[in-house]
Amino acid sequence: xxxxxxxxxxxxxxxxxxxxxxxxxxxxxxxxxxxxxxxxxxxxxxxxxxxxxxxxxxxxxxxxxxxxxxxxxxxxxxxxxxxxxxxxxxxxxxxxxxxxxxxxxxxxxxxxxxxxxxxxxxxxxxxxxxxxxxxxxxxxxxxxxxxxxxxxxxxxxxxxxxxxxxxxxxxxxxxxxxxxxxxxxxxxxxxxxxxxxxxxxxxxxxxxxxxxxxxxxxxxxxxxxxxxxxxxxxxxxxxxxxxxxxxxxxxxxxxxxxxxxxxxxxxxxxxxxxxxxxxxxxxxxx
Numbered sequence: 275x276x277x278x279x280x281x282x283x284x285x286x287x288x289x290x291x292x293x294x295x296x297x298x299x300x301x302x303x304x305x306x307x308x309x310x311x312x313x314x315x316x317x318x319x320x321x322x323x324x325x326x327x328x329x330x331x332x333x334x335x336x337x338x339x340x341x342x343x344x345x346x347x348x349x350x351x352x353x354x355x356x357x358x359x360x361x362x363x364x365x366x367x368x369x370x371x372x373x374x375x376x377x378x379x380x381x382x383x384x385x386x387x388x389x390x391x392x393x394x395x396x397x398x399x400x401x402x403x404x405x406x407x408x409x410x411x412x413x414x415x416x417x418x419x420x421x422x423x424x425x426x427x428x429x430x431x432x433x434x435x436x437x438x439x440x441x442x443x444x445x446x447x448x449x450x451x452x453x454x455x456x457x458x459x460x461x462x463x464x465x466x467x468x469x470x471x472x473x474x475x476x477x478x479x480x481x482x483x484x485x486x487x488x489x490x491x492x493x494x495x496x497x498x499x500x501x502x503x504x505x506x507x508x509x510x511x512x513x514x515x516x517x518x519x520x521x522x523x524x525x526x527x528x529x530x531x532x533x534x535x536x537x538x539x540x541x542x543x544x545x546x547x548x549x550x551x552x553x554x555x556x557x558x559x560x
Contacts, residue, residue: 275296275297275298275407275408275409275428276428276429276430277294277295277296277297277405277408277427277428277430278294278295278297279292279293279294279295279430279472279474279490280292280293280295280329281293281474281489281490282322282325282326283478283487283489284308284322284349286310286349287308287348287349287477287528288348288477288478288479289306289308289346289348289349289476289477290306290474290475290476290477290478290489291304291305291306291307291308291322291326292304292305292306292432292474293305293326293329293330293335294405294408294427294430294432295333295335296405296406296407296408298406298407299336299406299407300333300334300335300336300406301335301336301337301338301405301406301407301408302330302335302336302337302338302405302406303337303338303339303340303341303362303405303410303425303427304326304330304337304339304340304341304356304360304362305341305342305343305425305432305474305476306341306342306343306346306351306432306434306476307322307323307326307340307351307352307353307356307540308322308323308349308350308351308352309322309323309349309350309351309352309355309535309540310322310323311349311350311528311531313527313528313531316553318350318542320352320355322352323352323355323356323359326356327356327359327360330360331360335360336361336406337356337360337361337362338362338363338404338405338406339362339363339364339365339403339405340353340356340357340362340363340364340365341365341366341425341432342364342365342366342393342423342536342539343366343422343423343424343425343432343433343434343435343436343476344366344367344418344419344421344422344423344434344435345366345370345373345377345419345421345533345536345537346435346532346536347449347526347528347529347532347533347536348477348526348527348528348529348532349528349532350528350531350532350535350536350540351535351536351539351540352540353539353540354539354540354541355540363394363395364393364394364395364539364540365393365394365395365396365397365403366390366393366395366396366397366421366423366539367396367397367398367412367414367421367422367423368390368396368397368398368421369414369416369420369421370390370393370396370421370537371388371389371390371396371421372420372421372451373419373420373421373451373533373537374386374387374388374389374390374537375388376450376451377450377533377534377537378537380450380556380559380560381534381554381556382554382556383534383554386537386538392537392538392539392541393539397412397423398412398414399412399413399414400412400413400414405427408427408428409427409428410425410426410427410428411425411426411427412424412425413425413426413463413464414460415433415434415436415457415460415461415463415464416453416456416457416460417436417445417447417452417453417454417455417456417457417458417459417460417461418434418435418436418445418446418447418449418452418457419435419449419451419452420451420452420453422434422435422436422460424436424464426467426471429468429470429471429472430471430472430474431464431467431471431472431473431474431493432474432476433464433473433474433475433476434476435476435477436457436460436461436464437461437464437473437475437491437496437500437503438475438477438478438479439475439478439488439491440491440495440496440498440499440500440501440504441481441483441484441499441501442478442479442481442501443500443501443502443503444457444461444500444502444503444512444516445457446516446519446520446523447516447517447520448520448521448523454512454513454516454517454520455509455513457512457516458503458509458512458513458516459509461503464493464496465493465496465497465503467493468493469492469493469494469497470492470493470494471492471493472490472491472492473490473491473492473493473495473496474489474490475488475489475490475491502515502516525560530553530554530555530556530560531553534553534554535553
């Protein structure tokens with residue numbers, strides 16, 4: 275059995291969120307949700323998440339899972355809000371503990387647990403789970419971050435930031451814990467899947483020669499056409515390209531608020547004694 279997938283594009287962060295539906299039972303999972311955040315004002319709102327909720331309720335879906343492919347550095351997760359409104363268990367790869375240990379030091383977040391306990395389920399490589407009657411499998415894909423997971427649900431693969439559209443390439447590996455060689459090996463693991471496997475992206479950006487966003491591709495297309503890893507690119511060639519490319523990239527605009535929130539499963543910092551929540555900005559530290 276293969277899932278129905280409904281995809282939503284978030285313009286502000288170029289993020290693609292997916293609702294993955296078991297047609298037989300109308301049970302579903304939400305992959306890589308977005309909480310709207312204005313960096314200038316520090317305000318959050320829920321327009322993107324509310325769109326998902328409206329569709330889920332209109333369709334009468336039962337949400338089993340709210341899945342994260344990794345600790346995102348470019349948007350805040352809406353997982354707790356979606357769980358409150360729709361239910362479902364929040365899940366991520368077990369190596370989120372590595373990310374928590376790295377960034378809790380940067381943010382001096384002494385009260386933050388670094389055992390992944392903010393999440394309802396921590397997946398190890400090869401773990402299986404169900405969405406209704408659909409069989410799903412977690413595939414550890416480190417490289418962009420240590421905790422990256424792809425989710426294979428029927429014939430649909432949700433790759434997070436491991437792969438982008440074939441004409442855009444692959445994800446950066448210069449964040450703490452990133453590793454270009456590990457990313458190449460993770461992609462080869464995915465390339466072992468059948469060519470017809472549908473690949474659902476977490477982000478898309480428009481190259482100069484394309485005018486429409488791409489939400490979905492296939493393993494076959496990525497293997498043959500991906501500008502970074504297609505055409506039989508060797509591991510050493512990829513590492514050299516990725517390292518040189520990453521050296522010229524700017525930091526994501528929302529990396530500091532995003533990582534603080536997302537390493538805690540999307541939970542905002544606790545209010546201080548004046549009732550206000552605060553995001554930390556480490557000065558001259560990154």
